[in-house]
Amino acid sequence: MKAQSSPLLHSLQDLKLFQRELSQRRQLAEEEAARKAAAARAADQERRLFELSVGAITPLPAHDRATQHRVRPMPEPLQREADERLVMQQALSDDFDVESLLETDDSLSFRRPEISDEVLRKLRRGHWSLQAQLDLHGLRRDQAREALGSFVQDCARRGLRCVRVVHGKGNGSPGREPILKAKVRRWLVQKQQVLAFVQARASDGGSGALMVLLQQAD
Helix, strand or coil, rough: CCCCHHHHHHHHHHHHHHHHHHHHHHHHHHHHHHHHHHHHHHHHHHHHHHHHHCCCCCCCCCHHCCCCCCCCCCCCHHHHHHHHHHHHHHHHCCCCCCHHEEECCCCCCCEECCCCHHHHHHHHHHCCCCEEEEECCCCCCCHHHHHHHHHHHHHHHHHCCCEEECCCCCCCCCCHHHHHHHHHHHHHCCCCEEEEEEEEEECCCCHHEEEECCCCCC
């Protein structure tokens, strides 16, 4: 028959367990305090060593400190621009039959069906102020096509109404033929933003340039 433990024995065992746990906690706290003290002493030694190396240090007043605000640059839509260039290169064809769309006058002007003859006459007389210009002198065919597509796209995005495209008279080309003259007309007809164009007046470039009427953004 087993002897029963007395309540006093249980109380003594619980007290010993509590004292042991309390001692372990005290030891951990002392070790943590010792670690922090050692770290503080090391930091103080480094600070003193720095002061001995550079001399006395005077903190700057808070109101004299310059506050720098770093402005993050705007992200550049490189992929979108590359896609737009590719679309323009593919959209503007050199084989587009433009002759049937041109007016049969000496200047080979162009207007879309919804544009009246009066609008074309106003464009020819310089009714609208010139707002931008693109000079294609010295560019190769592919360069000129890309430049023209980007120019029209940008002007339409900015809401410009009347612009000039200088393609040259061909004086510096082999055979003195204006290589870009016909191509520029062919490319412009293919741009939906172009409502009409006419040969520029003599004071605006004559046969070496076109005055272009663009569709205004809604």
